[in-house]
Amino acid sequence: MDARTPPYPDFLRDGGEAGELIRRYDWAATPIGPISGWPQSLKTTVGLMLRSPIPMVLLWGEHGVMIYNGPYSEFAAGRHPRLLGSNVLEGWPEVAAFNARVMEVGMAGGTLSFRDQELTLYRKGVPEQVWMNLDYSPVIDESGQPGGVLAIVVETTGRMTMEAALRDSETRLRGVLDGMGESLALMDRDFRIIDMNAEALRLEGRPRHEVIGKTHWEAHPDADPALGEMFRQAMETKAPVTMKHRYVWPHGRVSWIDMHAYPVGDGLAVFYGDVTEQVEAEDRLRESEERLRLMADAVPQIIWVTDAEGQTEFFNRQWFEYTGATDKPDSAAQVAADFVHSDDQAVTMQAFEEAIRNQGIFEVEHRIRSKEGEYRWFLVRAEPYCDPRTAEIVRWFGVSIDIHDRRIAQEHQQLLINELNHRVKNTLATVQSVASQTLRNAESAQQAREALEARLFALSRAHDVLTRENWEGADLYDIVEQAVAPYSSRGEDRLHLAGPRVRVPPRMALALAMALQELATNAVKYGALSNETGAIGIAWSVQPGTDGPRLHLQWEESGGPAVRPPSRRGFGSRLIERSLSQDLDGTAQIAFPTTGVVCIVDAPLA
Template sequence: MHDRFKPQPDFLADGGVMGERIRHHDWSSTPVGPIETWPDSLRTAVSMMLHSKFPIYMLWGQELTSFYNDAYVPVLGSKSEALGRSFRDVWAEAWATVGPIAEKALLGQASYFEDLPITLERNGYPEQTWWTFSYSPIHDESGEIGGIVCIVHETTGKVQGEQRLDFLVRLSDRLRGLNEPIEVITAAQEMLGEHLRTSRVGYGEVEETARYFTTERNWTDGTVAHQTGTHDLAAFGPEIHGALTRGETLVVHDAAQDPRTNSPEHLAAFAALEFCAVITCSLIKRGRMVAALYVHNRTPRLWSESEVKLIEDVAERTWDAVERVRTEAALRKSEERLQLAIQASSVVGTWDWDVPSNLIYADERFARLFGIDPKVIATGVPLNSFTTGIHPKDRERIEEQIRKALETGEHYAAEYRTIGIDGQVHWVSAQGRCYYVAGQPVRFPGIVVDITDQKRAEEHQQLLIHELNHRVKNTLATVQSIASQTIRNAGTMEEARSAMEARLLALSRAHDVLTRENWEGAGLLEIVQEAMAPYRHEREERIRMEGPDVRLSPRMALAIAMALQELATNAVKYGALSNERGEVRIAWSVNDAPEKRLHLTWSETSGPTVSIPQRRGFGTRLIERSLAQDLHGKATIDFAPTGIVCTVDAPIA
């Protein structure tokens, strides 16, 4: 029979998409020749490659003719026509790195590399990637080396994740010692630009209309000009402007190819600003866009998810650091004003006590501080008229100090409260000294300074310190619990990291709401909206919230926020928000009798069928135990087949 009537070789059977492509490829024009002529060693190697679930790239002959399996296809990106071509041509941009490795394999030397950095152009742009791979020689029937098998695993995401965490630690260390907003911004821009090896990085603030963006200083690598000043965000079009004002991160790999930016007007604007690729991270605080961090690349660039996440993290940390130094500066100015006030305080009253007659003579200002008629004080009043004006809680102490100064002749200095002629409490600082004649006290003159403002400032500062100490202790206890329980219940460190990050962000969002309210409480509606904000993007109509805007204590607000975070995370992974149809309804009401109580229900519908979990996770325990304890109420979770229903019933403190 003629060769053309031979049946197709069965070594390609069940070889997936690439098996069929190899079967129908015109191999006669390649160095390996028609399939019918392939040696058994090549057929066996191809069959093993096709049936592997791991990405494998195989080369045959001195010409390094390319073969690969289905798992390797994503690695190629836009190089989908690599089959049958020379490895040297397919990966020409990486040949300087991998060529010597392949040549060693042809000489019989196997190689293994872990997290090797390689720059590829598999999507039209230079892209920094990392790989763990091995090159091993394949022997043919004669015992000679017929080809190379390359088993690969892309580790770009892992390496970039590790680099991101390391970068954020270094960024925090650098920002920690800075005291001016512009120093913080400059340092963050410089570090981010050098880390990403990009063209320009800028951070700026947005005025109240969320339209005009101002940057005082930016960083460049020297290939593009600085772009400072005020820019109109609306000039980039309603789609981009709207996305930014909603807090979305704008990611453009190639302005000329992106439908949002490829209009002549947009391209002209981008050309004027000298960039083709951009990431702009919008920061939403107190319900509006307040700032943004942008990264420009002069040429098209395929931004990775890790790079986008890094920029978002840097934006948040820059904002936090800027706010920190501004707050610290305000506190320093407040302390300076307090010190100046103390130093510049003028004497507001004088007295002169005639000890033998027991009459005190003083000026009008002194009289008003102690609730004495100014018309009477000039002619003298008994000592008890003076001491009657001292606050009852301080009177006994001051009388004892006066007695001691009278007996010993020591300098008299005291701070105490008085009841003024206006009925208000005043703080005064009093100083004086007793004078003697023949060992007997005769005169006791002195002055008083009104230090009410100083004392109020000190009391307020102490209140803030105690409140801050209380909050820090509570927050640390919460974070410790989250970390301990998350690590204990997570299957992997990546799962633990992701869960811990989500829980800490939920805690942070709740703290933001309480901070805006000076930690006096928070509205339940705002707590629910903030807790669900990360999950409402593209699910706006699927998450419904309804109920009165009742005020909650800080403790109750935090407990509700953390519970909603756990429920939302579970819904996204397994529940109603894991498909395209499911819905979540969060409803609450208040019952005033016999005590004011909150009744809140989380209910899921149209999601996957729910089955009762075999074990209770940290989220479930947090809701059913910790939440119930924190609120002194009851919290239950019903794993109904049609959707999870969580109910909370607790008194409103």
């Protein structure tokens, strides 16, 4: 034990940490001397002070040597324990003038009392505004004169700060909140309404005396019980709470009230407002959103929305019905990976990323898998919505339009165009060949003209049949019927057609039409149709072959003049035997028995 440390004096017992500090302090180095020489009045005052829960400091002697208790050490903050044993004017130099006045009055036997006294102190090395309730009283020593001044120091900075903040907040917000229809009510710790602003009273719709001074439950007996619990929670946790509730006012009006309770000092500042219009607007908005959703679901195309980065926010019902998905995909990337055809995925994401970079329209055609596992073509188009303030993309609004049938039709149309171009070229080549051969073998211009017209008419009639069939083939019966129709007279039965309904490809149809026209022309000139008794039989059948079905067609004349084999082959015969054989990839033979011309055609149907 330090030789300077006296035994534990009775008046310091139960003095806590502050008492121990006082016992160990070297008071001999101060004007008041060692503890052993302290007067009883000093000891009694220190003992009383140490046992007080209120911050107290004793300024002893004319120098105002400071002795204080534990609560005061907390008030002194960073200056504790240096203040212990120091001269008050030196210990608190920033308020030396104030303390000099205190010492002057107290040592003269006077008292001082200050409420919410504002001083600037350096407790933590920096200036801070501090508010305190200060009470100073003289301590009479054994001589009957003031030996020191006892100060009770209660800091009210917290309360003053809150009250100032509340006043500032009330000043700042009153006009704004009144203009916004907000109301303000102040409650004390017993939830008694101590003040209300004009807007709150207007909302209440009743005089002040019916509300002010009453507890929340007295003023609003029909309020939602949860509201009272909210106030208790705010008071206990010292944390703001909010609540929106439906309330029926005493005069019968029904409102939706939005409450915000803020702890202020020992009470609550409650801001509230009638948000009935807002709630009704939200209800209308929900109804509107529901209508828009119904409209979106009614649209026969897929509608979707994503955020700026492609995270999905909405898909209408068509998406789920088409894909069979039960959950909304998380992102555009997941849509591409899980639903878009693998051949189209890279193109889709490349187009979307480019649209994001350029803040432009996203458009692509890709195939989407249906719930049946089939893929259909869709035109996908999305436009960005940008924040008008920052011009940054906020979200994408898109639609996926089923263009599968149109695309297939376009592809088919292009195929038909290509086929038509091909066949037109072939037809022109055929016309060129027919014209060239006809002109070269005709004996006169008149004969050439008649032969050329007949052959072109036959070609035209075959084209008519194919056109009706979209050039996908023709019925052999129609081809034969059209080819010999010009040679059939009303009331006569000289042309006999027999055979099944067989579809032949376009090239075979044209070739047979030309061949039948040539045969019919010769029959009119020289054969069975050149008299009144001749007849022609045209019969066909389909027979199996090693490479598939084959067409067997026979032209046979009878009843006409006796036939003699020609001395030379004309263009008609060459057209039938050579060209027909080449076009049909088969055989065509003409025989000239005396009973009538016979032509036999054999060719594959494929």
